[in-house]
Amino acid sequence: MQLSKEKLNSLPTGPGVYQFYDKAGRILYIGKAKNLRSRVKSYFQKTKDLIESRSEAIFQMVGLVRSIKTIETDSEIEAVFLEAQLINQIKPKYNSRQKDDRSFYVIEISKEEVPRVELRRARNIDLKNKKFYYFGPYPSGEILKRALRILRKIFPYANCSTSKYHKAQKLCKSCLYGDIGLCIAPCEKADGLLNCKKQVGYLKDFLSGKKQKIIRSLKLEMTKLSKEKKFEDATIIRDKLFALEHLNRYSIGLKDSFDDMRAGSIFARIEAYDISNIGGDFAVGAMTVIELGRIEKDEYRKFKIRSVFGSNDIAMMQEVIHRRFTNNWPRPNLIVIDGGATHLKAVNSVLSELKISIAAISIAKGPDRDKNEFHYSSPEVGKYFQKNSKLTNFAIVARDEAHRFSQNYYRKLHRKSLRK
Template structure:
């Protein structure tokens, strides 16, 4: 036993020596490559080494739970990132997706904030939000530090004088001329479009300047601030110099952010599913409320590893503990139909035997052929169960459907013609959310971790 423990630690410490000293995300994995813990680091090598230092008191420094976890670690993996902020954002996403047993933080629905500019409005507002609007806005972020984001928003407002109020302001409203602006106009932090103190064209030019500033390196403003800081320090005006120093730090901190496309936070953009679920029940023609939806997708990783993903939604919301990945074991090459059939068999074989609960709807990412492949897998499973002497093996109310990309056609079980719903339909939006989440969950590690294997067989 002692020799086995010594060999385990020696193997891990040897692996740690191969880790870079750059920022990144690390994975402490137990038997069968199951991820036990995900963490971020300024220096990957130093951070991971701290768990396995000879003579270190891990129980005192990190707590008994982490000590227990360290004793189960069999392997270490990592992902390099460009900087610490990128590591922080990727860590949060990976913890939400993988849900490692020894991560207690970041497993809830808390998200990182965005800076949102409501470009669809006559006079766009600028806001910090964790729940962006569905359309007609320009997003920057997510940002890692909301406190600094609030502070820099004040500084930006002094420069660009945009509004941060929630008033509805229309250019054609003649009553604006009689409106009294708030204090921000008096202290020159807003141009008061609410009171017609600026016309639409001039205000929107200021907003475009702000957008360009947020997209650029901001070198001109930073150079001006540094000159003012040096000038104040040269005149022994240290408080004024410190003010400019703080403004420089805040503006430089605007780079401490991710991008909406790379650092996806799908829970941020979820709509209220109440209406969708009621209408979905009518479309499926089932007697009871649709509560559990499971979405299935297939991804080919690097052209070699194929994986199936399954996501679970309860009452229209993602239920992350129900997410699963399946290494494809029986299909060689690229055959999505056969892979869908394998995932269906492996996921629902226990439900057919009455050992697991059925979902109300199984949603396949694909077209009519993908749906038929899933239906055929079910038929074969039922035949096998009956051949084994099992009687009542039909799932009582579970429905199957598929949703194809591009045209967003929805195919229902037993129907050859697609159901075409308008783009604003709440049912279509909910099914797209399930489909997109299954697709994202299948593809996420391929794009993020490249060839690194963090799967747990389902």
């Protein structure tokens, strides 16, 4: 559907969340933006441009859109948390990856004596564990880290284990975080533990979209402290209020359009593979990952070659691919191989044997190591790359990162052998 220019141009230009509705009034998709008008308009391009720049699923979704609703927020930070909150509540069809992908991040807040705030991968925890509060999931760990760094300045909290807290309490000495104002330092203040829990309570309210509740509470506290002539404490509350009411000063890196995410929307998870060895000695394989346009180093994997002896890179690559796909790791949307057409054919044979259908490409550097010769598992896959330079560049970055990672692993094993 092509919405009228008047409708699109009337959308707000500030940060917030947008919702796409179908003709039955169901929400199809929820997204966040630094500039709502720019982000929403990026979906309603000419049909040809939309097909080339987005995934098939996005193209289909846009065809179902009949109306749009936007919710403005005071800051980018609030847009991040509101989007996650609404997706969890409504569970729109085209947000299925954020609902289900266990590689996404959650904020974990413990119910211990000293509450701890941690960033976790959803797949590494039990979200039903009653010992914790969970918020999320959130697709971008980097944006989430930036947001939490800002919020911790407003709501400082202790983030140490119970045993570390008791040890510091005996010494009556705070750690570095207490010295720089990121921790209430309950270990050296009589009312510190109670205040720490209060700050974490404010943080939980903020993550739940209850900023106005926090502001009302802080204003009442500031008034009370002023009446009691505790002006220094009242000033601290005043500064918190100012920071909360001016969160729009902070930019955490939301994008205004999908220009930098086009490759991510077509192939959300890209895995790249390379082999390193000299004459078959210390042979290793490496897997690197790019998700939604971002390098995800904690998803990388290393493989010591077990079944191939002598110099046979193709057989080694087959072993790595076979071992990777017999593990229960998140499936990629695209496989990138450092090698030529023969390497790609060998990889496709393993995938076929395992009855797995995934788009794959190989990129060869050529005899002089100065080219990027692309080979595709099918003509359809090739079409995605022919008119999309950003996707091509993503693939090359993925290939180069796999080469770097495998080389480093090979050198590490080689150096280790020399020390024996």
